[in-house]
Amino acid sequence: MNGANYFLIVNFLVGISFCTVFLIVSTRSRSRIAARWIAVAYAVASLSAIAELLVAYTDFPKVFAIAAFMSVLAGLLLIRVGVARLYGVPAHLTALAGFFCAAVVLDVFIYDLPRGTWLHALSYQTPFALAMLFSAIAVIRSSRREPIDRAMVVLLSVATLQFPVKAVIAVLVGAGPTAKDYVHSPYALVSQSMTGVFVVLVGLMLLSVFVLEIMEEARSDSEVDALSSVFNRRGFDAGCERVLRRQPVGPHALILCDIDHFKRVNDTFGHYSGDRVIRTFADLLSNSAPEDAVVGRLGGEEFCVMLPGVSLNAAMLFAQALRGSMAMQPIAGLPQTFRVTASFGVSIFKSSADMSAAMRFADNALYEAKAAGRNCVRQHQSVMPIAMAAG
The missing domain is CATH 3.30.70.270 (Reverse transcriptase/Diguanylate cyclase domain)
Incomplete structure (x- = not known):
């Protein structure tokens, strides 16, 4: 097992773990719908790891390469919906669905273009960057201005920048001549390790927002008189x-x-x-x-x-x-x-x-x-x- 395969498996397990944790959080948080959207986002995005492995080890690389692209993009857009629910801003599901379909069409169109070129690398990574940027904008548009919300904007902005950085690395290092060669390329190791880091960081930051919300709700409950609904x-x-x-x-x-x-x-x-x-x-x-x-x-x-x-x-x-x-x-x-x-x-x-x-x-x-x-x-x-x- 090479390093890229190892990170693919780790990223899959991390995604499933975060899915489970957010489902548990949804049983206690008043933003339970948001937590469930994010749980589904991690579950869907984690499927990309399996698809990437199937690209390398089956005879249907194009099908599974497009499936990997779709699962990652769908996961990012589902996070956008969850963040919107969490921060009380519109989700615009129809617009996000339209963006998803357009991005998939683009991925199919560029599949046969030479890999490692600027056109292919930027076209492939731009939809991911925009999807992550949508989440950052949602937090900015909300009325919440706590330190953790500002930290969330910074993290989502940095996570957005990782995708054009990946495009640059793909051009400079090479992502393999075909999709089937991707897992065995040096770029795959860099890309999957970066993905793993941001999967964990974004997940932990979102969990922190939910935990602080649950703690605040518990504090409020302990300070409110149950009969009169005013402070005790x-x-x-x-x-x-x-x-x-x-x-x-x-x-x-x-x-x-x-x-x-x-x-x-x-x-x-x-x-x-x-x-x-x-x-x-x-x-x-x-x-x-x-x-x-x-x-x-x-x-x-x-x-x-x-x-x-x-x-x-x-x-x-x-x-x-x-x-x-x-x-x-x-x-x-x-x-x-x-x-x-x-x-x-x-x-x-x-x-x-x-x-x-x-x-x-x-x-x-x-x-x-x-x-x-x-x-x-x-x-x-x-x-x-x-x-x-x-x-």
Whole structure:
């Protein structure tokens, strides 16, 4: 077995291995369709190794040479579809299918041209380069700009360049006088080793994107309250930290909210109705809060809203609007005349170092609202100098 044969077998096994891994990843990733497209891409592309061997060791070199070309190109285009699904950009299946058919016709046309010439080498490698370039463009067109996405663009761009480089090597070194001689040529060893390297690198990079996505999804699940669909206490604290890293200087507002007489709702109408009250109030907070706000359920019937860059007066107006909306909000499953109210405590703070104190101030203000008869909004008076200084 020569070196080229060895790399052909290795590339086949690597392709099948990546196919298996992506199928496994598809069972956990929210981008499962993308993972399955990429799994199929690796399975299809790996067939080229078998076709290349059949070119050298059967009496039908043209058939299997064209089959090898088709499997590699189909695999690259299927990766383009998977990348498009992963990054949320259009796939244009009809256009890709048309490109595939045109490239196959070109390969049939150039098959009998002298091998090792610029015309043959560039015509053969250009469809592969374009197919890989399509994937790089798909990532560029997406809205994702994380470091791994930039690394993906660089890798796909370099992988695109390998094909014209192969064309140059084929001309300079020689790819064998016929397709049957390819496996025994020095060029085959270089070409298959380059292919193996990029098969692994692109596969590992794509796997990294999926793994990071799965980790992010798991982190999000651990930070979201299952009943209300807003942050739990852990997620609320983490969300506030992320916001304050982006906007460290205040004023920022905290609104602590508590559903009035919630135990009475459970005792009178049952826990299922109590769950509906929780969900209704959480939806009101989420739908009313600005996009950059952090909304969390701290426990039981207590919620908190963090409003970055909002003054005390604006926070008070927002809390009053929430109070009025909740007091008029009908609850599904409860009597039409029954209304649930909530009490609110408001405080502000200037930086992350002051947030824990602001939480205590908001809790004190909430206690004052309850003492005043509930269904009202109170601010903690000790925050007033901070608000004035911030203004």
